[in-house]
């Protein structure tokens with residue numbers, strides 16, 4: 001393996017690789033930048049073109065090209081090796097028989113999904129059915145360049161469009177099944193007639209991993225068609241698609257999130273796309289699930305600050321609270337963006353970009369937001385109201401895994417309610433007991 005590592009290093013210039021992630025400036029023999037791994041205002045991150053290494057004098061991190069990629073993308077050594085081997089065209093020997101098969105298979109699925117995405121894009125731009133969808137997307141305020149950027153597509157109506165296209169490209173139907181693109185009729189043999197397309201007559205939103213490879217789709221029903229069907233259907237769990245760690249838009253958001261040191265979390269893919277078009281690139285959405293710990297650890301690679309923009313309706317607010325609690329547990333800083341009732345991010349952007357950007361700039365510390373919300377319309381000197389307030393806020397306070405933060409909010413809530421901390425603790429304890 002060391003031979004291949006050397007071959008990769010010989011073909012790769014570390015300055016080009018790191019330059020894809022940080023803005024490097026020439027400084028004497030070396031290159032300098034603000035470190036992507038810690039917060040700083042004056043550059044102490046240095047890259048040596050001669051030695052092909054990097055080092056940060058601020059946080060002490062450093063290494064070669066592999067180490068940089070592992071650190072910045074959160075990859076294992078093997079993943080970084082594969083990534084750079086592909087980039088430089090160096091062929092890697094078989095690792096262990098088993099691991100090799102898994103990697104080969106994984107690549108095959110990714111190839112299939114790439115071909116499928118190109119197919120769906122072509123259908124959107126070059127067919128009559130596609131034109132209708134383009135009009136709908138434009139009606140929602142999307143520009144053509146945005147549609148292309150996010151690689152939106154159209155899965156035409158019919159039972160075997162994608163199946164036949166991919167089989168025609170010499171892919172096996174079993175592999176197309178493993179990519180999640182077709183459904184197998186139960187108990188039937190492996191003939192193509194016994195499979196049918198999962199996505200039919202739908203707008204296709206490709207979902208990518210952090211390095212930009214398509215791993216699956218979220219597919220929206222064509223507006224005006226049989227709306228009794230599910231509005232969105234997603235790729236099922238496959239070898240490359242795991243819904244608990246999908247973050248829609250992460251490939252486009254990550255660098256900007258790192259630069260700005262915050263990320264915007266919205267509810268749906270249309271919200272991500274519209275927000276991107278408005279110039280806010282550091283935006284992601286969870287796709288058809290509640291926020292998970294896996295998603296939070298991906299976000300944490302890039303920033304510790306999350307601004308959440310959820311619908312102002314009850315469901316949206318509940319999701320915001322739940323997501324915030326999970327983030328408190330993971331020691332992330334949460335801010336809430338609030339805007340006039342009932343609007344999602346996509347609508348808000350379409351209506352008034354400046355107002356939307358202002359709302360994001362004016363996001364407030366999540367706990368303050370929840371405290372305000374809980375106190376609103378309640379009488380702090382009424383004993384029943386007071387109990388309800390304590391009950392609602394206790395869950396939030398207790399979700400902080402950091403003791404200092406927990407203490408801080410305990411004190412804050414006691415002050416706002418005009419009671420002592422010990423009285424607040426006692427009340428919490430009573431509530432806890434009454435529930436046992």
Ligand SMILES: [Zn+2]
Nearest residue numbers: 035038056059
């Ligand atoms: Zn550093």
